Amino acid sequence: MKMAATSVGLLALAGTIVPPAVFMLQSISGGPGSTPALSLDVVKTVMFLSTIAWFVAAPFWMKVE
Amino acid sequence: MSSLERDIEELEEAASSEYERQRVPAKALKGPSAFWGMYAGEHTAGTEFMIGPLFVKWGADAFSLIVGLLIGNLLAVLTWRYLTATIACEQRLTLYYKMEKIAGRGLVTLYNLANGLLFCFLAGSMITVSATAVGPFFPPGTIEMPTFQSTMPTGPAWIISCIAIGVAMTLVALKGYGVVAQVGHYAAPWMFLVFVACALVTLGRLGTADLWALLTPAPGTPRTISFLGIVFFAWFCNAAMHIGMADLSVLRFAKRPSAGWASASGMFLGHYVAWICAALLLIYWVRQHGVDPQVGKDPGTMVNDAVGWAGLICVIIAGWTTANPTIYRAGLAFQAMIPGMSRTSATILAGGLCIAAGIFPAFAMNLLNFVGIYGTILAPMGGIIITDHFFADAVGIPRDPAERSGMSFNASVLIAWLVPVVAAMWLLRAQESLQLGWPIHAWYLPLPCAIACGLIYIVLSKMFARDAIAVRA
Numbered sequence: 001m002k003m004a005a006t007s008v009g010l011l012a013l014a015g016t017i018v019p020p021a022v023f024m025l026q027s028i029s030g031g032p033g034s035t036p037a038l039s040l041d042v043v044k045t046v047m048f049l050s051t052i053a054w055f056v057a058a059p060f061w062m063k064v065e
Numbered sequence: 066m067s068s069l070e071r072d073i074e075e076l077e078e079a080a081s082s083e084y085e086r087q088r089v090p091a092k093a094l095k096g097p098s099a100f101w102g103m104y105a106g107e108h109t110a111g112t113e114f115m116i117g118p119l120f121v122k123w124g125a126d127a128f129s130l131i132v133g134l135l136i137g138n139l140l141a142v143l144t145w146r147y148l149t150a151t152i153a154c155e156q157r158l159t160l161y162y163k164m165e166k167i168a169g170r171g172l173v174t175l176y177n178l179a180n181g182l183l184f185c186f187l188a189g190s191m192i193t194v195s196a197t198a199v200g201p202f203f204p205p206g207t208i209e210m211p212t213f214q215s216t217m218p219t220g221p222a223w224i225i226s227c228i229a230i231g232v233a234m235t236l237v238a239l240k241g242y243g244v245v246a247q248v249g250h251y252a253a254p255w256m257f258l259v260f261v262a263c264a265l266v267t268l269g270r271l272g273t274a275d276l277w278a279l280l281t282p283a284p285g286t287p288r289t290i291s292f293l294g295i296v297f298f299a300w301f302c303n304a305a306m307h308i309g310m311a312d313l314s315v316l317r318f319a320k321r322p323s324a325g326w327a328s329a330s331g332m333f334l335g336h337y338v339a340w341i342c343a344a345l346l347l348i349y350w351v352r353q354h355g356v357d358p359q360v361g362k363d364p365g366t367m368v369n370d371a372v373g374w375a376g377l378i379c380v381i382i383a384g385w386t387t388a389n390p391t392i393y394r395a396g397l398a399f400q401a402m403i404p405g406m407s408r409t410s411a412t413i414l415a416g417g418l419c420i421a422a423g424i425f426p427a428f429a430m431n432l433l434n435f436v437g438i439y440g441t442i443l444a445p446m447g448g449i450i451i452t453d454h455f456f457a458d459a460v461g462i463p464r465d466p467a468e469r470s471g472m473s474f475n476a477s478v479l480i481a482w483l484v485p486v487v488a489a490m491w492l493l494r495a496q497e498s499l500q501l502g503w504p505i506h507a508w509y510l511p512l513p514c515a516i517a518c519g520l521i522y523i524v525l526s527k528m529f530a531r532d533a534i535a536v537r538a
Contacts, residue, residue, distance in 0.1 A: 016258040020265035020372065027269035040266065044373030047262060051255065051375045058251035 005060030008053055015050030019043040084317075088157040094320045100327035103315070106253035108303075108331030109260065109339050111194040111384030112187075114364035115432050116302075117343025120295070121351070122213050122358050123433070124288035127280035129295040130341060137299025138332035142325075144300070144307040145316075148447075150325025152454045153316035160313045164446060167453050169467035171474035174402055176446060176482075181398030183305075183439050185415055188391040189422025192234065193429035195384030196226040197365030198377045211426035213361035218424050227424045234385060235416025238392040239409060249386030252379075257334055259379040263371045264342035267349045270371075279348055280341070286358065289504065297508050298433060299336060304440025304511035310447035346371060361430075392416050437507025441489050441514050445482050448515035449522050456519075462526035477525035485517035 023043050026036035084093065120130060156163055165173050193211070200208040208226055209219040218224050237245055268274050282288070290298070306312045307328070316324060346367040350356040368376035396412030403411070422428050428435055457464045467475045489510040496505045 013254060013258060016255060016375065017262055017265075020262040020269070024265040024269035024274070027272060028274055031272070036269065040270075043266065044375070047259075047372055047375035051378055054255045055251065058255075059247075062251055 001060060005057045008057035009061045012050045012054035012057060015046050015053065019046045084157075085159055086162055089317050093318060095318045096320060097324045097327055100316070100319060100324045101330045102250065102253065104328050104331035105257070105334050106249050106331075107387070108335030109253060109257050109383065110335070110387040111191050111364075111380060112387070112429075112432060113260070113335055113339040114343050114346075114368065114380060114383070115190070115194055115429055117340040117345075118347035118361055118364070118367075119213070119430075119433050120290070120340065121282070121344050121347045122361055123290040124282050124286045124358075125280075125290050125295055125344075126282060126288070126292075127277045129290070129292040130280050130344065131277070133292045133295035134299050134337050134340065137296040138329075138336050140296070140300040141303060141307060141332050141336075142329045145312065145328035146322065146325030148451060149307050149310060149312050150316045150319060150322040152310065152450065153313045154319055154322045154324075156313070156454070157317040158313065159317065160310050160446075160450075163310075163313060163450055166465035166468040167449060168446075168475045168478040169473040172467075172479055175479075176443075177398040178402045179442055181395040181402065181415065182418070183442065184391050184395035184398065185418040186422045186428050186435065187439065188234075188388040188395065188415075188419040189425075190429040190432055190435065191384040191388035191391070192227055192231045192419060192423025193426050194364055195230050195381050195388070196223065196423065197363035198368070198380035198384075199226040199230070200363070200365050201369040201377060210363035210366060211430065212363070213359065213430050215430060216425065216427035219426070224424050228420055230381075230385075231416060231420030231423055234388050235392055235413065235419070237385075238389050238396065238416060239412050245386055245389040248382065252382050252386060256379055256383055257339065259372065259375060260339040260342040263368060263376060264345045266371045267345045271349055271352065276341075279345065282358075283351075290506070294506055294508070297512075298437070298506075299332075301440050301444070301508045301511045302336070302433075302436045304508075304515075305443035305447075308447045308451075308511060308515050309440065309444040310450045311443070313450075388419070392419055395419070434507045437510065438490075438493075440511035441507060442486055444511040444515045445485055445518035448517075448519035449478055449481060451515075452519040452522055456523070460523050460527070462523060466526065477522060477529055481518045481522035481525060484521055485514040488517075489514050 019038060020043055022038050023036055023040060026038055027034065030036060084090070125133075158166075161173055161177075164176065168176070197210055200210050203222075208222040211219050211223070218227075268276075268279075271279065273279065301308075319325075343364075346364075347356070347358065347362060349371075350362045350367060351358050356362050365377060365380055368380055392415050393412065395415035395418070396408060399414055400406050400408055400411035406414075452462075453464055463469055466477075467473070492499075492505060493507060493510070
């Protein structure tokens with residue numbers, strides 16, 4: 001159970017930070033006025049789903065001292 | 066069993082299990098890992114969404130933000146490590162018990178009142194920040210959001226939002242804050258990443274990763290905070306915790322004083338990275354939407370615009386997880402102040418004050434000044450503890466004089482506390498009429514007040530403390 005929670009938790013954290021990073025890299029490399037392949041709406045959706053996944057997985061993963 | 070008996074039993078149980086009136090025994094000591102997570106979570110709060118943009122309003126330049134924050138936070142970490150953690154590990158007592166030994170129980174009660182009231186205003190600011198995350202869930206214009214210039218409530222919808230959030234926070238605080246502490250613990254790594262995500266999206270939308278250029282204010286922006294101001298703000302925005310010794314209560318559980326280094330996680334993740342990320346949010350609105358930095362934009366709208374619902378949840382949770390323990394602690398402070406008051410009544414009283422403070426955006430919008438005043442009032446007590454711990458033997462004054470003389474109200478401590486604080490508050494208010502030529506911000510004051518308090522305490526103790534102990538003997 002803990003292993004599954006750890007995997008989901010890590011994926012959720014990745015889902016929180018990787019899409020914005022990709023959005024930034026695509027936006028900057030494309031130059032002014034360019035539209036990144038990964039749209040901001042997709043970034044927001046992935047981040048929201050990752051948030052739900054994180055709060056489901058974290059209690060099984062992180063123990064509180 | 067009556068609720069009062071249950072409350073008393075609960076308090077006694079908590080007191081015995083948390084070693085509130087005894088040295089922490091070796092079996093209860095914790096390794097450094099327990100402190101790294103705690104500090105990271107505690108200092109990545111909803112108010113960070115306010116502080117970053119407020120730096121933009123004050124015209125902070127790139128060098129001040131990148132280098133000044135680095136130096137200020139480093140000084141804060143060193144203070145935690147070499148003052149707070151050192152005293153905590155040698156004494157292993159709570160701030161309140163140590164103060165009781167020096168100042169007497171009566172004076173500690175007075176300190177508790179000041180602490181409780183300041184806690185209420187701080188939690189009120191967190192309610193304000195959380196309430197800005199409610200607006201984006203409704204059609205535009207339904208809830209008028211406050212700006213940096215708002216001091217009064219913006220309308221009935223805003224008041225209802227603050228009351229709803231404040232009541233929810235108070236109800237949870239009534240149950241104790243175990244659940245909220247757990248949510249805060251789980252949320253900490255995710256919350257930090259949401260701050261960074263806000264910055265990444267903002268950099269993408271601005272089409273540059275040149276942080277230095279982005280953080281440089283536009284020509285003509287009034288500059289009301291200097292490099293030194295940023296250093297001092299970063300150093301003393303948590304003055305009550307480090308030099309004020311409030312964190313004795315936490316660090317007394319550390320195995321070694323090196324646990325004080327754990328404060329670096331809170332300072333460099335929360336008070337460095339998160340502040341700069343939050344500042345970038347307003348910079349985007351200034352550059353792309355022409356928002357006046359002096360007017361600002363509410364955190365809820367900016368975060369929703371950058372990262373959507375994940376950001377709104379972050380704003381609410383960041384405010385909630387830090388406001389809840391604050392309301393709970395304020396309730397305990399009031400309970401200690403008013404004999405016979407139940408914890409439920411005390412928490413409701415504290416919650417009511419927090420909601421009232423939250424409805425008025427003046428506190429959140431003047432957060433930089435408020436945390437400076439908060440430190441100026443509370444940090445001097447730490448100056449007395451530092452004097453007692455490090456210098457009492459050297460200068461020939463008795464240690465723990467109230468305990469040794471049996472007095473419940475050490476007037477020397479009261480005078481040493483009030484004189485610098487009253488002088489500092491007067492200076493803060495009267496500086497314009499004095500025409501000093503340079504601005505005195507509230508965050509410059511905790512250090513001189515703590516030093517002055519320690520010096521006055523030495524003088525008064527040399528005059529009176531030995532007599533009091535001799536009378537007792």
